[in-house]
Amino acid sequence: MRGLLVxxxxxxxxxxxxxxxxxxxxAASTPEAxxxxxxxxxxxxxxxxxxxxxxxVVVRSTDLGKTFSExxxxxxEPTNLDWGPDARARIVVDPRGxxxxxxxxxQDRNFNGRAFYARSKDNxxxxxxxxxxxxxxxxxxxxxxTVDPATGRVFATWLDKxxxxxxxxxxxxxxxxxxxxxxEDGEAGFGPTSIALDNACECCRLGVAFAGPGKPAxxxxxxxxxxxxxxxxxxxxxxKTPGPxxxxxxxxxxxxxxxxHGPSIAILPDGSYHVxxxxxxxxxxxxxxxxxxNGDTPFGAPRALSTAKRQPARPYLLxxxxxxxxxxxxxxxxxxxxxxxxxxxxxxxxxxxxxxxxTDDASDHPLLVxxxxxxxxxxxxxxxxxxxxxxxxxx
Amino acid sequence: MIRTLLVAxxxxxxxxxxxxxxxxxxxxxxxxxxxxxxxxQPTVVHFxxxxxxxxxxxxxxxxxxxxxxxxMKLVMVAADPVPQDPARVTDILxxxxxxxxxxxxxxxxxxxxxxxxxxxxxxxxxxxxxxIDRDGKETVLTGVADLAEVxxxxxxxxxx
Numbered sequence: 001m002r003g004l005l006v007x008x009x010x011x012x013x014x015x016x017x018x019x020x021x022x023x024x025x026x027a028a029s030t031p032e033a034x035x036x037x038x039x040x041x042x043x044x045x046x047x048x049x050x051x052x053x054x055x056x057v058v059v060r061s062t063d064l065g066k067t068f069s070e071x072x073x074x075x076x077e078p079t080n081l082d083w084g085p086d087a088r089a090r091i092v093v094d095p096r097g098x099x100x101x102x103x104x105x106x107q108d109r110n111f112n113g114r115a116f117y118a119r120s121k122d123n124x125x126x127x128x129x130x131x132x133x134x135x136x137x138x139x140x141x142x143x144x145x146t147v148d149p150a151t152g153r154v155f156a157t158w159l160d161k162x163x164x165x166x167x168x169x170x171x172x173x174x175x176x177x178x179x180x181x182x183x184e185d186g187e188a189g190f191g192p193t194s195i196a197l198d199n200a201c202e203c204c205r206l207g208v209a210f211a212g213p214g215k216p217a218x219x220x221x222x223x224x225x226x227x228x229x230x231x232x233x234x235x236x237x238x239x240k241t242p243g244p245x246x247x248x249x250x251x252x253x254x255x256x257x258x259x260x261h262g263p264s265i266a267i268l269p270d271g272s273y274h275v276x277x278x279x280x281x282x283x284x285x286x287x288x289x290x291x292x293x294n295g296d297t298p299f300g301a302p303r304a305l306s307t308a309k310r311q312p313a314r315p316y317l318l319x320x321x322x323x324x325x326x327x328x329x330x331x332x333x334x335x336x337x338x339x340x341x342x343x344x345x346x347x348x349x350x351x352x353x354x355x356x357x358x359t360d361d362a363s364d365h366p367l368l369v370x371x372x373x374x375x376x377x378x379x380x381x382x383x384x385x386x387x388x389x390x391x392x393x394x395x
Numbered sequence: 396m397i398r399t400l401l402v403a404x405x406x407x408x409x410x411x412x413x414x415x416x417x418x419x420x421x422x423x424x425x426x427x428x429x430x431x432x433x434x435x436q437p438t439v440v441h442f443x444x445x446x447x448x449x450x451x452x453x454x455x456x457x458x459x460x461x462x463x464x465x466x467m468k469l470v471m472v473a474a475d476p477v478p479q480d481p482a483r484v485t486d487i488l489x490x491x492x493x494x495x496x497x498x499x500x501x502x503x504x505x506x507x508x509x510x511x512x513x514x515x516x517x518x519x520x521x522x523x524x525x526x527i528d529r530d531g532k533e534t535v536l537t538g539v540a541d542l543a544e545v546x547x548x549x550x551x552x553x554x555x
Contacts, residue, residue, distance in 0.1 A: 257448060259519075310515070361505050362506070
């Protein structure tokens with residue numbers, strides 16, 4: 001009897017295993033990059049760079065995202081794209097209409113990256129073979145290119161691990177990665193790489209805004225003493241000289257890991273700084289926003305966006321003239337929603353949060369983009385594909 | 396009676412696992428099934444990730460605890476925000492001698508939903524350990540777990 005029961009149980013188990021569980025087939029899937037990043041050209045063309053599993057393509061739209069051109073390949077062959085949750089292929093359009101795409105690949109299984117850029121000189125009809133953004137091959141990730149609106153020069157910044165092996169060879173620990181930068185050097189690509197600072201948190205996206213000509217401001221998750229991974233802003237004094245780290249908030253998130261959840265920054269014409277970020281610190285948990293009057297004053301008290309139980313995540317800020325827009329993603333139990341707020345008084349008062357889009361499957365981070373005075377939500381979802389959604393009720 | 400016995404045997408077989416790693420796909424609704432399957436049994440659920448460096452450092456310690464406490468109901472859930480290659484997940488588990496415990500891996504990219512089903516306030520940070528007692532009461536250990544605390548909890552369950 002006992003033997004029979006065991007046999008029955010085994011048979012039953014075998015049956016249940018097939019019926020109830022979708023077992024994972026070995027090598028059935030590999031992680032995939034899934035992002036869409038927009039940029040408007042001076043003529044109103046919407047350029048979109050897509051990271052699609054193992055390739056990067058660019059498409060364009062001349063009707064605000066209703067229809068798109070056939071994709072143009074940036075990566076000539078399938079490649080091991082950086083699929084990290086905060087990684088993103090990006091595109092910038094310089095004032096002459098030149099296009100620069102940036103993206104990173106994984107070099108190995110230890111998440112060492114290699115950042116590339118590819119330029120188009122024929123208005124997006126083709127892209128030159130991607131070239132490394134820097135000569136050092138150790139590791140670069142979270143490359144972020146931005147056009148200096150005053151000079152038209154492209155600024156690139158990224159997280160770079162070149163100083164880690166040297167430190168460790170000398171018997172010193174080296175947590176995180178360096179914040180590196182380079183400026184476009186005419187047709188030759190990017191000029192020499194400089195290190196702004198060491199030991200930033202290594203897996204979070206960076207945010208960049210311009211405080212003035214040749215003065216990018218970079219927000220990043222820093223590693224403060226005691227492995228506290230809170231945010232800092234570095235504003236450049238000139239193209240070559242990064243200023244000191246200004247802490248955005250003392251959240252006291254002590255963690256020996258990187259949370260793959262980076263910040264966003266905007267600077268308004270009045271010189272005020274605006275930062276939104278995620279933290280799980282002992283001082284506060286969730287999504288927050290803070291402002292500072294200018295590049296020197298401390299940031300004000302953080303304002304909570306939503307509540308932790310709605311998983312608020314992936315904030316994004318955009319200055320559109322004097323208007324400031326803020327979006328983030330949250331989850332209501334069934335759907336991911338994009339929540340939007342706007343401020344017209346330099347971030348002191350905000351409109352009530354409104355849901356501007358939702359989806360019931362996986363989605364990319366919500367992004368904001370503006371052209372001709374109008375701001376748009378740019379969002380890629382599994383269910384609906386890419387959408388450019390005008391934010392209504394703007395002045 | 397027979398049915399109860401069968402279910403009990405079934406669960407024993409399922410958790411003991413006599414063969415190599417049997418990685419189950421964790422998708423929408425998996426959490427409630429997992430909880431139901433362990434209803435009434437003290438269970439340790441450990442969430443880890445292939446992309447979580449501290450998790451990989453900690454993993455062999457879980458293997459040792461498992462060897463030391465073979466009667467422990469241990470469930471490992473690979474909760475990477477982007478679903479990972481199952482071959483690599485099982486490889487890491489095997490190296491830590493954890494291939495034979497009940498293993499799951501997130502296979503749905505709608506990570507928000509999976510996390511919400513487990514705990515609406517979980518922002519996705521790893522590692523994370525849930526100690527679930529006989530009555531279903533959860534104790535959350537965030538970050539690398541203090542295994543002395545897990546041992547004490549396991550002992551307390553026996554004495555109840």
